Amino acid sequence: MKTSLRLISCILVILPLLTGCWDRQELNELGIMLGLGVDKDGDQIKVSAQVVVPSEISSKSGGGIGTPVTQYHATAASLLEAIQKLTETSPRRIFMSHIRILVFGEEFAREEGIYDVIEALMREPTARPDYYVMVARKTKAADVLNLLTPLENIPAEKLYNSLDVSAKTWSPTTTVTGDELMDTMISPGIQPVITGIEIIGNHKKSGEKSNIESIVVPAHLNTTGLAVFHKDKLIGWLTENESKGFNYVRGNVKTTVGHVDCPNTQGSVTMKTLRTSTDRKVKFIQGEPVVHLKVKNVSSIGSVECKFEIGSMSAIHELEKLSEERLVELMKNSVNSVRRKFHVDIFGFGQEIYRSNPKFFNKVKDNWDQQFEDLDVKYEANSQIRRVGTLDNSFQNELKE
Structure with missing residues (x-):
């Protein structure tokens, strides 16, 4: 008798929990x-x-x-x-x-x-x-x-x-x-x-x-x-180049392909980005924020469409310098263009300042877009070319007349 009562009690306790598929939806x-x-x-x-x-x-x-x-x-x-x-x-x-x-x-x-x-x-x-x-x-x-x-x-x-x-x-x-x-x-x-x-x-x-x-x-x-x-x-x-600059500033770029003009000759060298990252820091100088952007880029040579010898370390360093200049140019032009045309901070500089100094940002947050136009931004790029593909120098100089 006691066993039956225990069984009935268990059923009464569990039963309300067994609601079934009350909200089922047939495909x-x-x-x-x-x-x-x-x-x-x-x-x-x-x-x-x-x-x-x-x-x-x-x-x-x-x-x-x-x-x-x-x-x-x-x-x-x-x-x-x-x-x-x-x-x-x-x-x-x-x-x-x-x-x-x-x-x-x-x-x-x-x-x-x-x-x-x-x-x-x-x-x-x-x-x-x-x-x-x-x-x-x-x-x-x-x-x-x-x-x-x-x-x-x-x-x-x-x-x-x-x-x-x-x-x-x-x-x-x-x-x-x-x-x-x-x-x-x-x-x-x-x-x-x-x-x-x-x-x-x-x-x-x-x-x-x-x-x-x-x-x-x-x-x-x-x-x-x-x-x-x-x-x-x-x-x-944003234009295509402005969009590129925006994504480099935000650190959204994973891999891509771009080019730089060949040194001292016509044509270009195409480089494939293997990986990239953006470091964003805020420093306060005399009470004013300064945003420091540093892009680290690792790439390889995709194609050489000019008579430029890439078989030496000096040539590789020259291309790395050109790549760094190109990255800085993309970021700077994107930021300046957005300031001039739209007057809004799409880059999240305000967020970085808030994380660094909440008290300062709370004072300027109501008119931050106006503050953004005068914000001091420093740009830096570090580009490394790790590979030159399956060829060293281009064989363009060996083409028959």
């Missing part, structure tokens, strides 16, 4: 959204959702009949209202946990600001904040997500993978996730920067399947420069 009832676009539509928000078509990407069905994704649109006063409103056209409820890319239209980013959208997504428990954020340059986010791409059959995956690879191998681009963007927007002493994306080619063909049925596609997506923000509104764009 065949969900529309998996991989790409989210946000555009301005009058005084409202237009949402574009790139949703996977399961039958077209299933290995069993073979695919190839239709497109691998479809796009739904809805307009409402707020982001989540518009996403919920997508069910007016979508036969499935939109599932947000697998968003890979968030694209803002340029008009929306300039006029409306992006904070409310980022805040809504950060607050939404079903949306993970590890998606990449981009700005559609000279076009709408809906058009970017509407473009079919070769190699990667899902456009949102293409955008994510292209930006991820480019940020690791090409210095003008960088990645920004949703949580990183939110952190930048609410942190003092720094303004947001987001990589841009544009459509190159025939816009009218971009959404057709014929866009991927030829070797040379009529339209393709191309990352282009960095978008500069003041608070949460787009105010302008």
Whole structure:
């Protein structure tokens, strides 16, 4: 009898804990959204959702009949209202946990600001904040997500993978996730920067399947420069060289390829960056902050497109010096250009000053962007060439007449 009572007591205690799958969601009832676009539509928000078509990407069905994704649109006063409103056209409820890319239209980013959208997504428990954020340059986010791409059959995956690879191998681009963007927007002493994306080619063909049925596609997506923000509104764009300088200042460059002019002759020497790092320090001189930037760069010779002999240590040292001058020039021009055109600190110098001397920064934080224009910045670069490739000197001098 006692054993039975113990068993019943245990069951009564455990039973409330066994809630089962009360919040289960069947896959065949969900529309998996991989790409989210946000555009301005009058005084409202237009949402574009790139949703996977399961039958077209299933290995069993073979695919190839239709497109691998479809796009739904809805307009409402707020982001989540518009996403919920997508069910007016979508036969499935939109599932947000697998968003890979968030694209803002340029008009929306300039006029409306992006904070409310980022805040809504950060607050939404079903949306993970590890998606990449981009700005559609000279076009709408809906058009970017509407473009079919070769190699990667899902456009949102293409955008994510292209930006991820480019940020690791090409210095003008960088990645920004949703949580990183939110952190930048609410942190003092720094303004947001987001990589841009544009459509190159025939816009009218971009959404057709014929866009991927030829070797040379009529339209393709191309990352282009960095978008500069003041608070949460787009105010302008950096050029390619300015973007390179920005990423060197921020320490975002991992590997890349660049060139320097050949000494005393026409042509150039291309160098492949193997690894690079940026050391940022703040010193106070007579009560005023001075930012010291030092870039350490290790590279190898990629190609020699001139009659320059590189088979000696003196020649290598000369190239290292030219590389150092080029790195300093990129950083200095980027900082000075941003000061002149945008008057905002996108480099995070204010953050470095806050970490070094919080009391000083708290006195100037309310007008830090004005202080940034007069900030003393010192630049230094240390470049080392470790390899010259599989050749020593170029054989250009041995070419037959």
